[in-house]
Amino acid sequence: MAPLSGITILDLTHVLAGPFCATILADLGAHVIKVERPSTGDDTRAFPPFTNGESAYFAALNAGKRSIALDLKAEADRQIFEALLARADVLLENYRPGVMERLGYGWQDLQSRLPRLIYGAVSGFGHSGPEAGKPAYDMVVQARGGVMSITGEEGGPPVRVGASLGDIVAGMYLAQGVLAALYDRSRTGLGAKIDISMLDCQLAIQEHSIAITTATGIPPGRTGARHPTITPFSTYRAADGFFVIAAGNDALFARLCAALGHPGWATDPRFASNAARCEHVALLKRLIEAVTLGAPCAEWIATLDAAGVPTGRVQDMAEVLRDPQLLARNMVVPVAARPGGPAFTAAGNPIKMSTLPDLRQRGPAPALDADRAAILGWLSGPPEGAS
């Protein structure tokens, strides 16, 4: 039995942070019932790219979930929602603070009626503070939270992290709060409210830049692909692309120099210590690339692997999805097609557990409201567990 078998998640969230959290919980064995707005459903159903008219983005993020469309302002649908709440272990929502209260489903109300319910909320700025209630997008919190200020070329403008870090990290912290609350409920019998702010989460993942800023008074800047205080620790050009050399200490640097055919660099006073290498970082990069441009990435990676120097190719996503190590770990999985629908591809479950069979295929993403009849049937059945 999967760790979260028997757990039912009632998921009012849409777009990314909340659905990402629900997927984490589903991958651990929970049943996720996605409650969507009638007629349009989750906004991401309309997000490109499409295959046969269906969003590949939606399909990957919502694989294996079930869907029911409910209008939470209509009495008949509210009755269904109430019945779902009575059976749910966890309610997830990502409305602006105050919306759930206006619907009559605020935490205060629910807690008194359903003391075991775990209520997980994710919003741009959280449910407290001067900006509680303001909307936010991924890019706004990437900008506000500082990660863009340390991402980009030296001397260049700030750059957005290509993955939607603002949403993803918030979804992960929400999952952690929900899991901790489930454990605690096993002892106390009581649920909890979790209030996650996307902006808070951006600060939480800034380890060294907080230390640098507070200890030195100077906020770190942008250093392109290079580590700010370790050399050589960057990308380098090969004949056919970029690869990484991560030679974090003198012993690894000596091995690198030997592998590149220039053992003398290791004792050159300009490169003999990390401090000296950092001082001559531009020169050392030119010397290394004058060698590495002469052969393709694969050759250098084989050479450095054999020498024990950490290395790896800068892979584009097409290369990533063919990476043998990722394939061996079931990290690229098909999303099953619904009858007549297209198949998709999604990431696998990175949480490999001895108590959890590894995911090799994801169930299809639901059509809007596709599971209404089954869910209503379940609600009219005996009260034990999700179907």
Add this chain to the structure above:
Amino acid sequence: MAPLSGITILDLTHVLAGPFCATILADLGAHVIKVERPSTGDDTRAFPPFTNGESAYFAALNAGKRSIALDLKAEADRQIFEALLARADVLLENYRPGVMERLGYGWQDLQSRLPRLIYGAVSGFGHSGPEAGKPAYDMVVQARGGVMSITGEEGGPPVRVGASLGDIVAGMYLAQGVLAALYDRSRTGLGAKIDISMLDCQLAIQEHSIAITTATGIPPGRTGARHPTITPFSTYRAADGFFVIAAGNDALFARLCAALGHPGWATDPRFASNAARCEHVALLKRLIEAVTLGAPCAEWIATLDAAGVPTGRVQDMAEVLRDPQLLARNMVVPVAARPGGPAFTAAGNPIKMSTLPDLRQRGPAPALDADRAAILGWLSGPPEGAS
């Protein structure tokens, strides 16, 4: 009582991914006993920057933990470690696969002796697959996992994400696995092994780039600070820095145009739809910046806030640490000084829970082996719970 009160984490990890996981669990109420190598301890004790000779990096990441130095190859220390294992709920390790087995503490051994123990491992490539056992650094998995290929200027080289995403995200997934295992143990009485690969986790956070690559056959490239398929959704220059405008639909674009004093742009055929705006993205950026360069960020943010257009400043870390919303949420907290030692600053706990008093100060980071006597005293006391 905090959700993880009474839970003891025996933490063999060092540097970042593992200690980051242990901090998440500590913030939820667990006791963390950091088992360090004698004489040098965790490598990050030697990581700059320093205050009064102590690493600000180590202090922030290990605040509130306790330290004991043990040589797991020396018999006397192994006996202490065995006694700790017998009392621990969770063991964390980030050695290369095989090291724990050689020490006699592999999961197979431990599981038979200590069936309730939860064993959490994080490594570069995981415990299976052709590259199991290879070392990896943050930058290697950022490169291999694809995030660098979609981060950087359009036409420019790949850029590293400024935060150590390779480690951080792996530490978060490990925490999720441990929390799920704690919940499951409350039902089954049995522990579990969790095997996290830093590379796997990089793929897990790539939502739209997997969808784009598999649905279109073309891997996404780099687009600087700009959203690849929504316009205007990027950074813009003001008189004193960069700020973000995230006007994701026609209604928001019309409000933006009015707020900038150019309502006519909204009906200009070159900008009348998102598709048209994406086609003329460079022109629109010039037009917007010709306006926004005339006033400072704060003024534009006030104007756009009032117009309901999502916006925010690109803050450097010094600005982030003064952000009123983050301060109101207790996201910047002091790390208490040990007697005679320096104080530091760290991020607060982003998991705000009704069952968990919010963290307003972190306890001091331990000196190496500082808690040996207290830990040995606890081991010789009654068996209930951590001290």
